[in-house]
Amino acid sequence: MKKYLLLYAVAVTALFAFTYRRYHAENRRLVQNQSALAADVAHYRTRAGQEAASAQVLRLRCGEFEALRAADAEEIRRLGLKIRRLEAAAKAVTATEAAILTPLRDTVVIRLRDSLPVRDSVRLFRWSDAWVTVEGRIGRDSAECRIRSVDTLRQVVHRIPRRFLFIRWGTKALRQEIVSANPHTRIVHAEYVKIER
Numbered sequence: 793m794k795k796y797l798l799l800y801a802v803a804v805t806a807l808f809a810f811t812y813r814r815y816h817a818e819n820r821r822l823v824q825n826q827s828a829l830a831a832d833v834a835h836y837r838t839r840a841g842q843e844a845a846s847a848q849v850l851r852l853r854c855g856e857f858e859a860l861r862a863a864d865a866e867e868i869r870r871l872g873l874k875i876r877r878l879e880a881a882a883k884a885v886t887a888t889e890a891a892i893l894t895p896l897r898d899t900v901v902i903r904l905r906d907s908l909p910v911r912d913s914v915r916l917f918r919w920s921d922a923w924v925t926v927e928g929r930i931g932r933d934s935a936e937c938r939i940r941s942v943d944t945l946r947q948v949v950h951r952i953p954r955r956f957l958f959i960r961w962g963t964k965a966l967r968q969e970i971v972s973a974n975p976h977t978r979i980v981h982a983e984y985v986k987i988e989r
Contacts, residue, residue, distance in 0.1 A: 821851050821988070824965050833982050842971050845884075845979040849949060849966035851986045854878070861985065878987045880949075884970050885981040888941045892926055894919035923974040943974040949984060 828848035838844050854876050858865045864883070865875055894917045915930040928937035948969045953960040968984040 824848075825850055825852070827965065833979070835979065838971060841975065842973060843975070843978055844969060844971045845982050846967060846969050847982040847984065849968055849984045849986050851966070851988055853988055857881070857985060857987055864985075875987075880987060881985045882947055882968070883981070883983045884945050884947070884979060886943060886945065886972060886974075886977045887980050888924065888943065888974065888977045890924050890976040892919050892924075894926070924976055941974065941976070943972055943977050945979075946971045946973070947984075 828850045831848050834846040836844050836846070852860065857878070858875060861881070864881055868875060868878065868881070897916045917926075917928050917930075919926045923942055925940045926937065928935065930936075948971075950967055950969070951963045952965045952967055954962045954964045966984075966986060968982065970979055970982050972979055
């Protein structure tokens with residue numbers, strides 16, 4: 793009888809320890825998610841002068857991701873992927889803005905109107921740098937413009953360790969850093985969701 797009571801006590805203690813550890817890990821994940829949702833995206837410039845943003849990582853389970861990010865989940869399904877196989881989902885929104893000053897050139901265009909040639913002057917402009925190209929023409933009653941912008945976003949996800957005095961241990965939070973190669977681009981919004989099992 794004592795043997796069974798001892799086995800029962802060990803099993804209950806192991807179950808309690810497992811449940812407590814799981815509860816503690818889940819509580820820590822929820823606290824990190826609350827701080828990630830409350831934190832804003834931090835904007836800064838790198839040493840090279842590139843626009844960069846820093847945002848905390850949101851850690852969700854598959855069911856939470858489907859419930860809270862339904863539009864993203866639907867987009868992932870349209871790609872033919874299963875959410876249960878998803879490791880992480882990232883989204884970055886950028887806005888490109890460039891002040892452009894370029895000279896206008898006059899060009900003569902001959903058009904046929906009622907089988908008579910009509911001369912019309914059209915003003916053309918073109919401006920470009922390594923990232924943005926703007927071309928257009930201004931006619932008498934219309935304007936036409938074409939803008940092309942190229943950008944490269946580099947994302948890095950890293951962990952922030954806990955600190956006690958000078959000792960670093962464990963993981964306090966996950967954070968993503970996004971750097972834009974285009975100097976005209978400003979990162980408006982960044983989001984990284986890590987899927988946990």
